[in-house]
Amino acid sequence: MATNIPLTGNFRVTCEYKRKGSWACGWHTGIDLVGDSDTIYGTCDGTVTKIGWDNSYGNYITVKAPDGKYHWFCHLSKVTCSEGDKISRTTKIGVMGSTGNSTGKHLHFEIRNSSNKYADNSDPAAYMGIPNKVGSYNTSNYQIGNTTTSSNSSYAGELKTLNHNTNLRKGPSTDDDIIALYIPGTTLYVLQAGVEKANGYTWDKVRIRVTGDEGYMINQNYK
Template identity: 40%
Template sequence: MAFTRATGKHRRPRVPQRRKSLGGTPITRRTASAAGIAALTASGVMGTLASPAMAAGTTAEQTGLTQAVTLGESIADKIDAQAAAQQQAAEEAAAKKKAAELKRKAEAKAMKEREAKERAAREAERRRLLAYKLPITGSYVSTGYQSGGSLWSSGSHTGVDFHAASGTPVHSVGSGTVVTAGWGGAYGNQVVVRMNDGTYTQYGHLSSIAVSVGQKVTPGQQIALSGATGNVTGAHLHFEVRTTAEYGSDIDPLAYLRSHGVKI
């Protein structure tokens, strides 16, 4: 069976029409396409679409990429070095500040400790100067205060006698100034000290004297040696306390010592 063409009207093949350019030269679509490709190639767009082989042929020097990266790395290194230097400077400044603060605290602590030691030393010296001692260490009273008898011109004992062999060290009972150091008649060799509290202490019948008038003495300081000079029946120490330098102003020596903390 033969095929026949369907009946009806058919269009004739369309022939491309030429257009006139602005310059009067006719162009076709093919010409326009070629011109577009040339423009893309000139703009560099086609370079990005080139094959790997073509891309490999392009050198780094041609692109300028290596120079840009190298410059960027150099700047970054400088910034990092500057940041590290600033960090180190900050750490050193902080360390110096901390060291200075530690030094200041150490100096303040040392000063406080020194002041505390000085206060303690002054207090210890004050207590030492205010402290009272027995005139004869380890002795005892052999004759009490106001004991009666013909041995005393006033009819009674104006002081107390401490038992002591001749040559026993005699000590000042407290702080004061020597006002008498020499012969005292019935008292024999004697030392009289004006105490810092205004009273007077007397040490009689001494075998030798170790201080002089005007000399400052402190508690427990040796001022003489006991003996048997003057009006005595044997070696001992006569100890007397007066409110004035004059005879007859005597007070109880043991009560006086106890009032100053001495245990008898």
């Protein structure tokens, strides 16, 4: 079991995503979290794309998630991973701090869309499955199941069976690399239905039941 939350145990939301304020783009692009524990965990099965310094963000880490979005972990006192590392939700990647433009120890957790540009964001509270609301929470209430790594914690992967020879692909398009070819009768979990329309098809994020391989498939190839 794991969560999509970068902390464990008790934590507080001290500033919501998109609360209006004096930020450069006029609103708060991430969510501010303070934990009983300072250890920061990976929030997805992803790759560390950058470790850097910024006058606003302080010491930060960016991780590319399987859905192509970028998870930003900011104001860290310490980074305990390296660029290129493959991480999971249980990988310890850094330590909470107050570096950069920060008035106290906290984690600014931000999710940028695939452009990875400032102010092109997704709601990090929705990703974590918690309310986007200042308050106290405990990660044990937001566990995600072993049968799904869906970004939507309330979604229980639906079991389906292939009825065609079907490629599992790294991304939701026939242009993306093939992970493996699967044959009729293979069972899989649909982790997230209809994540993208590309090449004339609707694509689902799936996990092969037996191998655990995750990727994308065309939604009309199973029953």
